[in-house]
Each structure stands twice: as structure tokens, then as C-alpha cells.
Amino acid sequence: xxxxxxxxxxxxxxxxxxxxxxxxxxxxxxxxxxxxxxxxxxxxxxxxxxxxxxxxxxxxxxxxxxxxxxxxxxxxxxxxxxxxxxxxxxxxxxxxxxxxxxxxxxxxxxxxxxxxxxxxxxxxxxxxxxxxxxxxxxxxxxxxxxxxxxxxxxxxxxxxxxxxxxxxxxxxxxxxxxxxxxxxxxxxxxxxxxxxxxxxxxxxxxxxxxxxxxxxxxxxxxxxxxxxxxxxxxxxxxxxxxxxxxxxxxxxxxxxxxxxxxxxxxxxxxxxxxxxxxxxxxxxxxxxxxxxxxxxxxxxxxxxxxxxxxxxxxxxxxxxxxxxxxxxxxxxxxxxxxxxxxxxxxxxxxxxxxxxxxxxxxxxxxxxxxxxxxxxxxxxxxxxxxxxxxxxxxxxxxxxxxxxxxxxxxxxxxxxxxxxxxxxxxxxxxxxxxxxxxxxxxxxxxxxxxxxxxxxxxxxxxxxxxxxxx
Ligand code: FAD
Numbered sequence: 001x002x003x004x005x006x007x008x009x010x011x012x013x014x015x016x017x018x019x020x021x022x023x024x025x026x027x028x029x030x031x032x033x034x035x036x037x038x039x040x041x042x043x044x045x046x047x048x049x050x051x052x053x054x055x056x057x058x059x060x061x062x063x064x065x066x067x068x069x070x071x072x073x074x075x076x077x078x079x080x081x082x083x084x085x086x087x088x089x090x091x092x093x094x095x096x097x098x099x100x101x102x103x104x105x106x107x108x109x110x111x112x113x114x115x116x117x118x119x120x121x122x123x124x125x126x127x128x129x130x131x132x133x134x135x136x137x138x139x140x141x142x143x144x145x146x147x148x149x150x151x152x153x154x155x156x157x158x159x160x161x162x163x164x165x166x167x168x169x170x171x172x173x174x175x176x177x178x179x180x181x182x183x184x185x186x187x188x189x190x191x192x193x194x195x196x197x198x199x200x201x202x203x204x205x206x207x208x209x210x211x212x213x214x215x216x217x218x219x220x221x222x223x224x225x226x227x228x229x230x231x232x233x234x235x236x237x238x239x240x241x242x243x244x245x246x247x248x249x250x251x252x253x254x255x256x257x258x259x260x261x262x263x264x265x266x267x268x269x270x271x272x273x274x275x276x277x278x279x280x281x282x283x284x285x286x287x288x289x290x291x292x293x294x295x296x297x298x299x300x301x302x303x304x305x306x307x308x309x310x311x312x313x314x315x316x317x318x319x320x321x322x323x324x325x326x327x328x329x330x331x332x333x334x335x336x337x338x339x340x341x342x343x344x345x346x347x348x349x350x351x352x353x354x355x356x357x358x359x360x361x362x363x364x365x366x367x368x369x370x371x372x373x374x375x376x377x378x379x380x381x382x383x384x385x386x387x388x389x390x391x392x393x394x395x396x397x398x399x400x401x402x403x404x405x406x407x408x409x410x411x412x413x414x415x416x417x418x419x420x421x422x423x424x425x426x427x428x429x430x431x432x433x434x435x436x437x438x439x440x441x442x443x444x445x446x447x448x449x450x451x452x453x454x455x456x457x458x459x460x461x462x463x464x465x466x467x468x469x470x
Contacts, residue, residue, distance in 0.1 A: 004092035005031040005172040007085055009078070011042075011104075013097040013127055013245035014060040015205040016067070018162040021097045021125035022169075031172040033089060034064055034071050038184055039078040041103050045371070047189035048335050049243070052201060052369035054186025056244040059204035061181070069169035073179040079111045086120055088176045093121030097128060097245065100281050101373035102288040130159055130249045130278050133285030143286040145388045150279050151272060162251045193332065196434035199426075200334035201240065201369055208241035212255060220259055223266030227273075230330075230338035231412035236270070239370035240336060242277065249274055280374035283388055290387065291377045292358070299386040302468050304356035311355050313451055314348070315363050316439055317416075317431065320450035323403040324348045326416040329431040333416065335369030340406050346383040347397040352457030354464055357384035393465045396458050419447035 006025050013019060025032055036057055045053070061071035074081045082094050094115055099108065108124065115122035126132055136153055137143065144150035187194040202211060215236040219226075226234035241247045252274055260267035283290055294300055305311075313319050317328035327341030337345070342364075349360045357380040364380075365371050381387025407413055410420075416431065418424035424443060435441050452460075 001090075001092070002029060003031065003173070004090050005033045007082060007089070007091045007094045008032055008034045009082065009094055009096040010034055010036050010060070010071070011096065011245075012099060012243065014056045015208075015246050015248070016063055017165045017205060017209075018127075018248045018251050019097075020127045020163065021095050022166065023163050024123075024125060025095050026166055026169070029170075030092065031170045032069065033085070033091065033172050033176075034069060034169075035081075035085060036071055036073055037078050037081045038073070038075040038179075039081070039107070041078075041107055044103075046366040046368070048193070048197060048367050048369045049365070049371040051187035051190045051194050051197070052203070052240070052335065053244060054181065054184065055198075055201060055203045056246065057186075058181055063205065064169065067166065067169045068171055070171075070175055070178070072176055073181060073184070075179055075184065078107060079114050082111065082115065083118065085176060086115075086118075089172060089174075091120070093123070095123050095125065098124045098126060098132075099128065100133060100285050102284075102291060105288075127248060128245060129281055130154070130253055130275075131157060133282045136282060144279070144282060147276065147279050147389050150282065151275050154275055154278065155271070159250055159253050162248065162254060191436065193434040193436075196333055196430045197335040197369065199430070200336075202237070203246075205241075205246045208238065208247035211236065211238055211241065212247065212252060216255055216259060220256075220264055220266045220270060224269040225266075227266075227269070228340045228406050229412075230327075230341045231407050231409070231415070235339070237336070239372070239375075243370045243372050249277065276378075277372070277375055280372070280378040283378060284374040287388075290381060291373060294386040295381050295388050296386050296390075299384075299468075302386070303354075303464050304350075305354045306356060307359050308353075308355065310353050310451060311349065311359050313448075314345075314353060314355075314360075316435070316441070318441075318448050319348065320448040321348060321352075321399045321454075322413045322417055322420060322447075323399040323407065326407075326413045329416040330412075330427070331364070331367045332434050333427050333430040335367070337364075337368070338412075340402075341412075342379060343383060344397055344399050344402050346380055348399055348457075350380075350384040351393070351396045351461040352452055352454065354457075354461055357381060357386065394462060396461055398454055398458070400454060417447065418443035419445065 008025055064071050112122045131154060219234055222234055226232050256267050256271045317325040319325055323344050327337055327345040331337040346360055349355045350357050361376055361380045364376055378387060382390045385393030414421040415427050418428035421428055432441055432443050
């Protein structure tokens with residue numbers, strides 16, 4: 001029956017533009033019923049990501065309303081919710097955009113099989129990536145484990161044009177009941193940090209497009225030279241939007257390619273970074289254990305330290321190593337962290353503090369509003385040395401010399417560390433506003449002494465590495 005609606009199950013695809021699932025659903029000519037489900041898998045994400053997701057849902061719901069539609073909110077296991085909604089509305093089937101992390105894949109497989117067994121149509125679509133992870137293959141038909149050949153393989157691959165924004169979404173004759181977003185309390189675990197991070201978050205599809213345009217117009221040209229300087233606004237800051245699907249990598253790819261053809265200097269470097277995200281998903285698909293296990297088997301015996309008071313000082317931005325602490329505080333205040341700072345903070349934890357990369361991975365997952373299951377896992381394993389195409393373990397970043405090189409005027413460190421500044425600014429003070437009260441931190445206290453000498457930490461890490469190889 002053509003008037004039976006389709007349920008559109010939105011997850012990390014909170015946009016109207018360039019949306020293959022939405023376009024295919026519109027082609028069916030059926031009424032469309034958008035739904036967002038707060039299921040146990042979504043409940044389980046980190047505090048900051050969950051808060052930011054709530055903001056994204058609110059913005060997306062308004063965008064749908066402007067097209068004569070709505071976003072129905074329901075809470076519970078996805079399959080049960082979809083089956084109940086199908087019964088209530090007489091829906092013909094369910095459509096969604098694919099996700100690739102192990103928890104989502106397991107859920108979606110089960111949902112698809114059960115819906116089909118129950119006589120509903122169930123289809124998943126691409127959209128989160130430039131290329132489906134299984135589409136890119138080596139000459140021997142395997143998957144890539146090294147970035148540069150992967151880049152060489154995808155740089156020439158055709159990418160279809162982005163799809164336009166629909167003008168209207170056909171509504172069902174009746175709307176089913178919806179939860180109220182406020183009742184979901186998406187920011188609850190953030191406590192007082194939410195109000196601080198909200199000052200820096202950029203939410204929704206319109207904001208994503210504006211960020212892309214602003215970056216192309218003002219910053220792309222200098223990207224290759226300045227992208228490593230955390231004190232300079234030189235990168236696109238699109239990761240937050242990519243995480244929730246508020247913009248597609250395809251839209252970014254075409255914009256970057258146009259700039260490349262126009263000869264803009266930073267364009268190729270930028271496209272290569274976008275492809276690091278693809279590569280992360282390629283690896284997550286082919287080796288899902290990358291999210292939780294040392295990717296290289298020979299790392300299983302490494303003498304990582306587990307969680308400890310030292311790791312807690314790292315989490316609190318109180319190591320006494322200014323570049324590391326600035327990085328950790330940047331994340332706490334803004335919900336994101338500059339890529340160079342992620343490298344330094346991760347290296348310090350896994351090398352100088354000899355701590356298992358999964359301790360850091362979990363804290364990033366808790367605090368990042370751009371948390372991405374693939375890029376976070378690959379980033380940590382890359383720095384730790386346990387991952388594919390990783391930085392060798394013995395290459396240990398020295399945070400002091402890295403600071404001299406990448407933050408030569410100290411602007412980044414003083415922006416985030418109140419104790420090192422005579423007139424701390426809003427970011428430095430924001431850290432003390434956002435930090436949990438039980439941490440008992442005040443900007444008036446003296447900045448802590450380094451918790452470990454840099455040479456001592458380095459020697460300890462190298463000794464552990466030598467023992468592993470002995
Ligand atoms: P730009 O420099 O403007 O790059 C454009 C886009 O390319 C980014 O938005 C991102 O999608 C992609 N990209 C850039 N660098 C990388 C990279 N090294 N790996 C994968 N994709 C990249 N990125 C996340 O999006 N979420 C995470 O949870 C995350 N965790 C990380 C953890 C560690 C330990 C490390 C070392 C890196 C992590 N990254 C993560 C990658 C990277 O730091 C961010 O993507 C980047 O800082 C986002 O800023 P931007 O959007 O301004 O990037």
C-alpha cells in the first residue's frame with residue numbers, strides 16, 4: 001500500500017543535504033516518519049558526546065519541522081521501538097544510514113534480520129563515509145594496513161556528486177506520540193561542564209556548512225603550514241559535525257577537490273587528513289578489535305600500567321607539563337582538542353606515564369564532543385605504537401621541545417592554563433568552572449611541579465620497550 005509510511009531511523013546522520021537514505025526514501029513516494037531512538041547503545045556513549053548529540057537532535061528536529069515533518073523520539077532497545085512504531089503506524093519498512101563500529105554493526109544486523117523476518121522491508125544506506133570500507137581493496141583483494149597506499153588507492157576513486165536538500169518531506173496522516181527531548185536529560189552526566197562546552201560547540205547542518213565555507217575562504221591556503229600550531233585557528237574544525245553526520249565527507253571532498261584544481265596550496269594536505277578518517281573506518285571494519293585490543297599481537301605482553309593516580313593527574317590537566325595540561329584542559333573546556341595536542345597528550349600518557357592506551361581512549365571518549373569510534377581508536381593505537389602503520393614506540397614526543405616548536409610564543413599554553421598567566425582569559429578560567437567540584441581545583445593554587453622528569457619518563461618507557469623485545 002503506497003500510503004504506508006517508511007520509518008527513517010536517524011542516528012549519526014542528522015542532516016537533510018547529501019543524504020542517500022533520505023533521497024531513496026523520498027523516491028519511494030511514501031509518507032516518511034523520521035525517528036530517533038535513545039537505545040542502550042546510544043545511552044552508553046561518553047558524557048560530552050551524549051550532551052552534544054542532544055543538541056544535534058534538537059537542531060535537526062527544527063530543520064525537519066521547517067519541511068513539514070517531525071522527529072519522533074522514543075527510548076528503548078532499537079528493535080522493540082521500531083517494531084512498536086511499525087505496529088502503531090502501519091509502516092511498510094525501516095531505512096537507516098550505515099554505521100561501522102562493532103556495537104552498531106551487531107545491533108543493526110540483528111534489527112535488519114528481525115524486521116525482515118516480521119515481514120517489514122529493512123534497508124541500510126551509505127552516507128557516513130566517502131567509500132564503503134569493503135569497496136577499497138588492494139591488488140590482491142585484501143584490505144590496506146598502511147596509510148600511503150590507501151591514500152593512493154582512494155585519491156583517484158570517483159566520488160558521486162552530493163545530493164540536494166529536499167524541499168518537503170511527505171508526512172504521514174497521523175503522527176505517533178513522541179518523548180520530550182528534555183526528559184532524556186542528555187547533558188546530565190556533563191553536570192556543570194555542559195554550560196562551558198556549549199560556548200564552543202557548533203551545532204547543526206547550517207553551522208557545518210558555514211564552517212566549511214569559512215575554512216575554505218580564510219584558512220585552507222595556510223593549512224599545510226599552520227595545521228600543527230594549536231595556538232592558531234588553522235584547521236577546519238569539522239570533526240564535530242562529521243561525528244553526528246551534520247555534513248558528509250563527500251561534500252567536504254568535492255569542496256577540497258575544487259580547491260585542489262584551483263591550485264590552492266593546502267588543499268591536498270587537507271584531503272589527505274579527510275582520508276585518515278576513511279582509513280580509520282576501513283581498519284575498524286576489517287579489524288574491529290582495533291577498538292579494544294592491541295592491533296599488533298606482539299603488543300599483548302607489553303607491561304602497560306593500568307589506571308592510577310598518575311593517570312588521574314593526566315585526566316585533570318595537572319601533570320605539571322604545560323603542553324600536556326593545556327591539551328587536557330582544552331578538551332575539558334571546548335569538548336575538542338587540537339590534533340597536535342592529542343598527539344602530545346596521548347604520547348605522554350602511553351610513554352612517560354607508561355599507561356595503557358585504553359585508559360586514555362576511554363577518557364577521550366568521555367570528554368570529546370567530536371568522539372569518533374574509529375579515529376579515536378586508531379589515533380591512540382598509532383601513538384602507542386600498537387596499531388597499524390603506527391609511530392614506533394621508541395619515537396617519544398618530548399612535550400617541552402614540542403611546545404617550543406609548535407607553540408613558540410606560549411599562546412596555547414597560557415590560553416588554557418590560568419596558573420601560568422597573569423591575566424587568565426575565559427578558556428583558562430572556564431576549566432575551573434567546568435571541572436567537577438570534587439576535584440577541588442582553583443586557579444589561585446600554584447601550578448604543580450612536573451610529576452616525572454622528561455628524561456626519566458623516556459628512559460622508563462624505552463626500558464619497558466626493550467624488555468618487551470628481549
Ligand atoms: P582538520 O585538520 O580540519 O581535518 C579535517 C578532517 O579530517 C577532520 O575533521 C577529521 O574528520 C579528519 N582528520 C584529520 N586528522 C585526522 C586523524 N589524525 N585521524 C582521523 N581523521 C582525521 N578525530 C575525531 O574526529 N574524533 C576522535 O575521537 C579523535 N580522536 C583522536 C585521538 C587521538 C589520540 C589522536 C591522535 C587523534 C584523534 N582524532 C580524532 C583525529 C584528529 O585529531 C581530529 O580529527 C582533528 O583534530 C579534528 O580537527 P579538525 O576537524 O579541525 O581537523
